[in-house]
Amino acid sequence: MKSENMPEAARQEWLAVLARANVDSLETAWADISPQPSIKHLRAPEIGMVMVQGRTGGTGGRFNVGEMTVSRCTLTIAPDQESMASDRLTGVGYVAGRNRRHAELMGIFDALCQCPKRGPRILKSLISSMKIEQQESRDADARKVAQTKVDFFTMARESGA
Amino acid sequence: MTATHIPSDAGFSDSVLSSQQTFRHVLTAMSHPGQAAGPLSMVSSPKSMNPTVAALCLTLCDEDAPIWLAGSLSCEAVRLYLSFHTGAPFTQRAGDASFAVTDDLVGLDFSTLNVGTTSYPDRSTTVIAQVDSLSGGPSVVLSGPGVNGERPCELPTLPPSFLIDWMERRHLFPCGIDLLFAAPTGVLALPRTVSIQEA
Numbered sequence: 001m002k003s004e005n006m007p008e009a010a011r012q013e014w015l016a017v018l019a020r021a022n023v024d025s026l027e028t029a030w031a032d033i034s035p036q037p038s039i040k041h042l043r044a045p046e047i048g049m050v051m052v053q054g055r056t057g058g059t060g061g062r063f064n065v066g067e068m069t070v071s072r073c074t075l076t077i078a079p080d081q082e083s084m085a086s087d088r089l090t091g092v093g094y095v096a097g098r099n100r101r102h103a104e105l106m107g108i109f110d111a112l113c114q115c116p117k118r119g120p121r122i123l124k125s126l127i128s129s130m131k132i133e134q135q136e137s138r139d140a141d142a143r144k145v146a147q148t149k150v151d152f153f154t155m156a157r158e159s160g161a
Numbered sequence: 162m163t164a165t166h167i168p169s170d171a172g173f174s175d176s177v178l179s180s181q182q183t184f185r186h187v188l189t190a191m192s193h194p195g196q197a198a199g200p201l202s203m204v205s206s207p208k209s210m211n212p213t214v215a216a217l218c219l220t221l222c223d224e225d226a227p228i229w230l231a232g233s234l235s236c237e238a239v240r241l242y243l244s245f246h247t248g249a250p251f252t253q254r255a256g257d258a259s260f261a262v263t264d265d266l267v268g269l270d271f272s273t274l275n276v277g278t279t280s281y282p283d284r285s286t287t288v289i290a291q292v293d294s295l296s297g298g299p300s301v302v303l304s305g306p307g308v309n310g311e312r313p314c315e316l317p318t319l320p321p322s323f324l325i326d327w328m329e330r331r332h333l334f335p336c337g338i339d340l341l342f343a344a345p346t347g348v349l350a351l352p353r354t355v356s357i358q359e360a
Contacts, residue, residue: 042171043246074167074245090167 045100190350199347229258232265264291
């Protein structure tokens with residue numbers, strides 16, 4: 001299949017952007033796509049739980065942080081009318097939370113991004129702008145938090161006090 | 162995840178309804194030995210696997226139910242399909258499997274399967290046998306739980322030693338092997354309790 005030739009890092013990047021994207025803006029972007037490809041669900045959008053694991057300080061032993069809800073979907077699209085069955089592109093969507101439509105849209109856009117014909121345009125217009133938006137909002141949060149940052153330190157007691 | 166881990170066949174279109182319906186058919190078949198139940202929900206499946214076997218696996222197998230594959234079902238396409246849709250692990254040893262899925266009854270040695278223990282007879286292997294038709298084999302008379310008196314019926318094509326093996330294993334009860342025949346038209350069960358006599 002096509003995605004074997006895709007540089008994995010590039011796909012990871014757009015998947016990360018799509019997973020954090022606003023559903024409404026994905027919905028709008030989807031409505032703008034024409035012609036719309038035909039979609040076949042391999043795994044219909046569904047909600048489930050995953051166990052999140054962490055390491056203290058990033059180095060300690062693994063422990064279970066807790067469960068979180070995740071929605072996922074796997075689908076294939078036919079990029080254009082005359083494409084053969086073997087040309088179908090597979091897209092996956094895994095998003096935090098219970099929005100099945102988000103997982104579905106993420107899958108659709110993942111598949112579209114892999115399309116040699118349509119992919120580059122979507123990456124250039126949609127993905128890169130969403131990436132900038134997400135980066136800006138992260139930066140804004142970071143700045144807001146930084147203003148109230150407190151540096152803790154231990155005061156040495158005066159002897160005899 | 163790359164596309165190489167994703168099969169080209171979809172699972173149930175409505176997983177809750179379809180799997181409940183399939184489970185109902187399995188219960189019906191199990192409680193009426195020798196009587197066909199179905200047809201099961203249609204589901205697209207890899208080439209070597211018929212849709213009934215696929216529906217049964219998608220309904221019954223999960224992360225805690227290891228699968229053992231044999232015959233023409235022991236192929237990469239089937240493995241990919243089942244692990245994507247069920248998450249079930251695969252085992253090389255038939256005795257470790259909750260479900261033995263095969264289309265090769267001749268090559269299946271029932272003594273390698275897990276019959277469960279007297280404390281946990283439910284931990285036995287259930288055989289899902291893919292067949293072309295639910296009839297065409299020996300004419301037999303079934304009796305035992307689920308059969309009012311005797312039930313004459315025709316079984317799918319079976320290896321010659323099957324009936325003798327089956328009757329020899331009956332003394333293992335409450336342990337034993339349950340068998341589900343899965344043809345495109347439906348499912349037929351031989352639970353461990355059933356007694357089979359040649360007609």
